[in-house]
Amino acid sequence: MAQNGKLATDLVQKLERDIVTGVLKPGDKLDERSLSERFGVSRTPVREALQTLAGSGLVATMPRRGTIVASITVAELIEMFEVMAELEAMCARLAARRMPRVDIDNLIALADECSALQEHADADAYYEANVRFHEAIYAGCRNSFLERQTKNVRNRLAPYRRLQLHRPGRVKKSNNEHADILSAISNGEADIAGKLMQQHVAVQGEALNDLLAIVPRGYLEPLAS
Amino acid sequence: MAQNGKLATDLVQKLERDIVTGVLKPGDKLDERSLSERFGVSRTPVREALQTLAGSGLVATMPRRGTIVASITVAELIEMFEVMAELEAMCARLAARRMPRVDIDNLIALADECSALQEHADADAYYEANVRFHEAIYAGCRNSFLERQTKNVRNRLAPYRRLQLHRPGRVKKSNNEHADILSAISNGEADIAGKLMQQHVAVQGEALNDLLAIVPRGYLEPLAS
DNA sequence: CTATGCAATTTTGTATACCAGAGATGCGTT
DNA sequence: AACGCATCTCTGGTATACAAAATTGCATAG
Structure with missing residues (x-):
């Protein structure tokens, strides 16, 4: 569906798996810089991935306040x-x-x-x-x-x-x-x-x-x- | 849901309206450069907006081949x-x-x-x-x-x-x-x-x-x- | 005249640099 | 000592520059 670049797509899948399987838990902070270092890519594909995940609702991003694994009410x-x-x-x-x-x-x-x-x-x-x-x-x-x-x-x-x-x-x-x-x-x-x-x-x-x-x-x- | 930057959010809403109201029709090409010129912003927020729209399924983007208004089978x-x-x-x-x-x-x-x-x-x-x-x-x-x-x-x-x-x-x-x-x-x-x-x-x-x-x-x- | 291949151009994907806003911290004042 | 304001830092948002891939057009050969 959301066909972004190769790197971003990989990230989406990895993060999705980590969230769904519970490695990443609701409320966990997803820092763009740390993620980009950890995966050895620049911030751009990381942002795209987070964007996509936000679209599907798995993460929540507040403007200027960062992205976290979605925790719901x-x-x-x-x-x-x-x-x-x-x-x-x-x-x-x-x-x-x-x-x-x-x-x-x-x-x-x-x-x-x-x-x-x-x-x-x-x-x-x-x-x-x-x-x-x-x-x-x-x-x-x-x-x-x-x-x-x-x-x-x-x-x-x-x-x-x-x-x-x-x-x-x-x-x-x-x-x-x-x-x-x-x-x-x-x-x-x-x-x-x-x-x-x-x-x-x-x-x-x-x-x-x-x-x-x-x-x-x-x-x-x-x-x- | 998908809380991106202010510019990107604006674009999402504008494009969404244009698609839903039929100004943009299924199959129409959404060129990043033209859009960025048309709205007076850089390509980055345009990409974020397209990304979000792709997430909700309103547009489809094929890697290296651009983005179009989603046309379905x-x-x-x-x-x-x-x-x-x-x-x-x-x-x-x-x-x-x-x-x-x-x-x-x-x-x-x-x-x-x-x-x-x-x-x-x-x-x-x-x-x-x-x-x-x-x-x-x-x-x-x-x-x-x-x-x-x-x-x-x-x-x-x-x-x-x-x-x-x-x-x-x-x-x-x-x-x-x-x-x-x-x-x-x-x-x-x-x-x-x-x-x-x-x-x-x-x-x-x-x-x-x-x-x-x-x-x-x-x-x-x-x-x- | 047509088809194929190469080159140039266009357009996307990625990286990096710069800017702005929000939160933290510390100092001063009451 | 506590509250408030200012500054500072950290993080996200935006712009731009660069690289890679795909399409298109032209040229050449069959």
């Missing part, structure tokens, strides 16, 4: 999860209608992978497999624009979403929900698949309170922005 | 309308549940405005009022993230959406649909409001063919990207 977090749930629901609905058999078989394999990892109570490994399962459904909707939009929101929520699974019992519950979603998609029951996915992703009531309770300091900023 | 157009319909449907659903009375009254006024303009068969004036009506519903969903996402997609579709209303009879039909949507929102019937909005925005079957038929040359590019 509680209100925004709730809003974004609300939208995320609906986008994924749409993916699931469309996937139920459009996903070819061979891809469904692949989806089944990914679900099995999740189940296998769930036994070992390794939240991080499960998280990775979970991402693959969800991405397979994004791809199944056969709407690459929707797929991009969904991934974009997912990336922005990644630092927070990762925390969810560290709640005791959540991994098991998540895995059970996968089974139901999978069967709905496999049976072509679009509305059911959508509804299940919506509930799977939405963070409401108790779950929201639990999530907010374990969000580290600095991941959220006060409402006054 | 038929496939993308269909995909984007599909997502747009769902985003607006979500706005309508939430608006039906959350919109305060006073805002609904305002929405009624906007619908009346549309009706009044519809009589005069002035497609452009109707288009503007139509935008205000829809934006009031975006605001009514009380989810500013969803509002931003929706507006972003809407902007990208603007050059094509504008064409829709020039189809004979479409304005009248659109206006009738507004009335139904309005009453559903007013009555708090979320699912109905969503469904109506989805159908209102979606471009399917005959309507899609009609739209494609009147899209000017250059607005669409061949599928091979």
